[in-house]
Amino acid sequence: PTILCLPRSFECSQKNTALVPAAALGIGGILVFWLRSRHKIQTIEMGDGWWGSGERPLKGKEDESIRPFKIETSDKEIEDLHRRLEQARYTPPLEGASFHYGFNSSCLQKVVAYWRNQFDWHKQVEVLNKYPHFQTTIEGIDIHFIHVKPSYVPHGRAVQPLLMVHGWPGSFYEFYKIIPLLTEPARHGLDGGDVVFEVICPSIPGYGFSEAPHQKGFDSIAAARIFHKLMNRLGFKQYYLQGGDWGSRITTNMAQMLPQSVKGLHLNLIFIGRLGLRRTISVMLGAYVPWLVGLTREDVRRLYPFIQKNIYNLLQESGYLHIQATKPDTAG
Known part of the structure; x- marks a missing residue:
């Protein structure tokens, strides 16, 4: 029986010898692919679009000419602007509110007065040109x-x-x-x-x-x-x-x-890209059990006052951003 088993053992060892390099090659290939994919540039499809009025023309090529352009204004346009500035009406600001509730109307009157009486629109057109x-x-x-x-x-x-x-x-x-x-x-x-x-x-x-x-x-x-x-x-x-x-x-x-x-x-x-669920949970837990998510005392000292301050400011000062992002046709 021992003699009969020797060829089998020899045969198995030969198979194992062949499998080891193949497995190593496969694992190595996977590792190389993973390392390269980590540094792969994430590209965006260029695509195409149409933003003109009505349907995109089915025939004909778009005019690709480069046309000289000059900024112009007229006395009639400036007079119309002056008239509208003069007719502006203001509500008094809340006492002691400064700019915390929006643009202060007392300051706005000074800005409008400058536009109306001091700003040289013709000179600015020359500068722009x-x-x-x-x-x-x-x-x-x-x-x-x-x-x-x-x-x-x-x-x-x-x-x-x-x-x-x-x-x-x-x-x-x-x-x-x-x-x-x-x-x-x-x-x-x-x-x-x-x-x-x-x-x-x-x-x-x-x-x-x-x-x-x-x-x-x-x-x-x-x-x-x-x-x-x-x-x-x-x-x-x-x-x-x-x-x-x-x-x-x-x-x-x-x-x-x-x-x-x-x-x-x-x-x-x-x-900065989205944090993702895992990172968001880590940030939340870090304020209470920093050791659980791998943060040091120095990390906490630096990170959380920054987050609290900036999140508060973001909520206080980004009302315009929400309106523009969700209701861009809203006038104001």
């Missing part, structure tokens, strides 16, 4: 933007396109002071290295001189797609992005949508 303005039609709506190129490019310098996107409540005008530093750094005593930028500052649809969407469902992903189309229409295949506030979300979506087109992304506001 300092840089070249353009419009182009994308997905059925007119998109406004300024496009500033460097007047002089030193030998050996590379000109890089930079798209800068504003937020709420803001506009393309936010970037007027920094544009010369980006397009002509040497003139302002800056060492730009080997890089000079040409700057494109669009108005988000519905802001400034960009047409507002006529259809429901417009979001930051739609704005990101439109701005990619804008840069492509201007002849750029790769470009840098900068964004703050809603511009931060839009440019982040642009980088997620076409990462191969985005050479660099600069943000001055970071949107």
Whole structure:
């Protein structure tokens, strides 16, 4: 019996010898896939959209021309504005309320008086027209933007396109002071290295001189797609992005949508993803039993005053955000 078992044992050992490398290879492959998937860029489908009035035309190509645009006003428009400012009526503010219940009407009267009697609207129009303005039609709506190129490019310098996107409540005008530093750094005593930028500052649809969407469902992903189309229409295949506030979300979506087109992304506001149920429960338990969720005393000392303060401020100061997010057609 012993002699008969030897071949079987030998046969089993041969099978085990063959299985070990196969199992190791399989486990190794799974491990490599897991490690690579952790660092995989989460992309967004570009898709397409139509935000113009009525149904999207079935035939014909959209007008892709770039049209010069100039900001204009008239004495008649300014007189009409003055008349409406003069006819404004105010309710007295609550005593001692300051700005805790909203914009203080006593202060508002001073602001309106400045608009009516001191602000030079014609001069402001001249300031706004300092840089070249353009419009182009994308997905059925007119998109406004300024496009500033460097007047002089030193030998050996590379000109890089930079798209800068504003937020709420803001506009393309936010970037007027920094544009010369980006397009002509040497003139302002800056060492730009080997890089000079040409700057494109669009108005988000519905802001400034960009047409507002006529259809429901417009979001930051739609704005990101439109701005990619804008840069492509201007002849750029790769470009840098900068964004703050809603511009931060839009440019982040642009980088997620076409990462191969985005050479660099600069943000001055970071949107943090959802905590998730597990993280939320950990934060809640951490205030009472920090050791249970792995928090130290120093973590508690730093974390919870910050959360309490910011959650309170968020609830106190974000009423406008809830209205805009849920009832954007509400006037006010």
